[in-house]
Amino acid sequence: MARIPSPIEQIHDPLFEEKGMEVWIKRDDLIHPHIMGNKWRKLKYNILHVRESHLAGIVTFGGAYSNHIAATAAACAANQLPSIGIIRGDELSPDSNPTLRFASDQGMKLQFVSRNEYRQLKENHHQLQQTHPGYLILPEGGTNELAIRGCQEIWTEINQSFDYAITSVGTGGTMAGLLKAMSGEGKLIGISALKGNFIHSEFRNMLQHYNIPFENYELMDQWHFGGYGKVTDGLVTFINDTKEKIKVLFDPIYTAKMYFAVTKLIETNYFPSNSKIVLIHTGGLQGIAGFIEKQKKNILL
């Protein structure tokens, strides 16, 4: 069912050739139609753990359009495991958007809570564990030790050497896994989808927490297009033009911002000439339907 190892392809763009860059893309968006990209990577060992330890199921968290919620619902359904999604926003229902409809159709029980309650439940898993005994509680975004282990495999599947690897960043879990797997070789660049410089200290704390000693990375916080979930008309046009040009579809929340950053960095000679670069397509395409429905901006699927 899952396409593992995911394909890796070279991107041909006259700009890259002119600048002497060799750019490849690791197509984790092609792993699975519903359990996509880094969410598949993050769930792999968590699902195995639930099965092997005979846990009752998975409880997790997410916003209305969460890729992690959709992927967890599908992964649990595929493994006949119960799943519960705590959703931020008590005004929502399973019919509010395509992501929630999908999760609900996969059998995930959705619990809609106020923003306050969401924050409390997220910060104190103890309370949730008491109401859901025997369940594995996955944090928002799905990042934990087993998720990081899964994300290491994005890198270990690539059997060529690269000077740079570039990924989109939300919680930083994917970046942490990549950094660990690279073990000091090459340079990892993370493009944050979130606004704010808190991400730098959060990521450092994450590395410390998981004992990842490597520093060959740069986390960039200037490519968020106004903040998490914010999408400009220019970005929508960029997504459609890119699809046309290189036949790869990027999602507006994470991967398109990453690819936009890459093209700008290459244009402005950030990379030394003759660099070999691999981009990680972390998926996220499930969110496009909901984005179109909400914002009435057309991304050409």
Ligand SMILES: *Cc1c(COP(=O)(O)O)cnc(C)c1O
């Ligand atoms: C969740 C997600 C991310 C962020 O991953 P983190 O490990 O939380 O940094 C990036 N890209 C896509 C498409 C995602 O769905």
